[in-house]
Amino acid sequence: MDINVLKEMLPIIAKGGIITIELTILSLLVGSILGITIALSKLVKNKVIFTIASLYTWLFRGTPLILQLFVLYFGLPSIGIKFTPFQAAALGLSLNSGAYMAEIIRGGILSVDKGQFEACKALGFNYFDTMRRVILPQTIRIIIPSIGNEFITLLKDTSIVSTITMVEIMRSAQQLYASSFKPMEAFFIAGCLYLFLTTIFTTIFSVYEKKLAKY
Numbered sequence: 001m002d003i004n005v006l007k008e009m010l011p012i013i014a015k016g017g018i019i020t021i022e023l024t025i026l027s028l029l030v031g032s033i034l035g036i037t038i039a040l041s042k043l044v045k046n047k048v049i050f051t052i053a054s055l056y057t058w059l060f061r062g063t064p065l066i067l068q069l070f071v072l073y074f075g076l077p078s079i080g081i082k083f084t085p086f087q088a089a090a091l092g093l094s095l096n097s098g099a100y101m102a103e104i105i106r107g108g109i110l111s112v113d114k115g116q117f118e119a120c121k122a123l124g125f126n127y128f129d130t131m132r133r134v135i136l137p138q139t140i141r142i143i144i145p146s147i148g149n150e151f152i153t154l155l156k157d158t159s160i161v162s163t164i165t166m167v168e169i170m171r172s173a174q175q176l177y178a179s180s181f182k183p184m185e186a187f188f189i190a191g192c193l194y195l196f197l198t199t200i201f202t203t204i205f206s207v208y209e210k211k212l213a214k215y
C-alpha cells in the first residue's frame with residue numbers, strides 16, 4: 001500500500017465525509033419529526049389516520065432503501081418531478097428513517113407507565129399536552145440507545161446514495177479508484193473514515209445516555 005497515494009486520496013475522501021455527516025444529521029432530524037408524527041398517528045383511535053400511518057411504515061420498512069432512492073431519482077423524472085442527487089438522497093433517507101423512527105418512538109411511548117396517562121387525564125390535559133409535556137420527555141430518555149443505533153445505521157446507509165451519483169465517502173472512493181486504479185488505498189481510507197465517524201458518534205450517544213440515566 002503506497003503511503004503517498006494515501007496522503008493524496010485522504011483530503012478528497014474527507015470532503016465526501018463532510019457531505020456524509022450533513023446528509024446523516026439532516027435525514028435523522030427530518031426522520032425524527034416524521035417518526036413522531038407517524039408514531040402518534042398510530043396511537044390515536046381514528047382508523048383512517050391509523051391506516052395511513054401503518055401503510056407508511058409498511059411501505060418504507062418493507063422495501064429496500066436502494067429501490068426507494070431509484071424511484072425518487074430515476075423514476076419520478078418520468079412524470080416531471082426532478083430532484084438533485086442531494087435532494088433525492090436526503091428525501092429517501094429521511095422517509096426511510098422516519099418509518100424506523102416511528103416504531104422506535106411508538107415502542108418508547110408504550111413503555112411509559114399507563115398511570116402517567118391516567119394522571120394527566122385527571123389533571124385535565126388533552127392528548128397533545130399529555131404527549132408534549134409528560135410522555136415524550138420520558139420516551140426520549142428510554143429510546144436514546146435505539147436512536148443511537150438508528151443514527152449509526154443511517155450513517156453507513158449513506159454509502160448507498162453513491163448509486164444515484166451522490167458524492168459522499170463511498171462515491172469519492174469509487175471515483176479515486178476509477179482514476180488511479182488503486183482500489184486498496186481508496187477503499188481502505190473510506191473504511192477507516194466510516195469507522196472513525198461511527199466511533200465518534202457512538203461515544204457521543206453513550207455519554208448522553210449515561211447523562212440521562214442519572215436522572
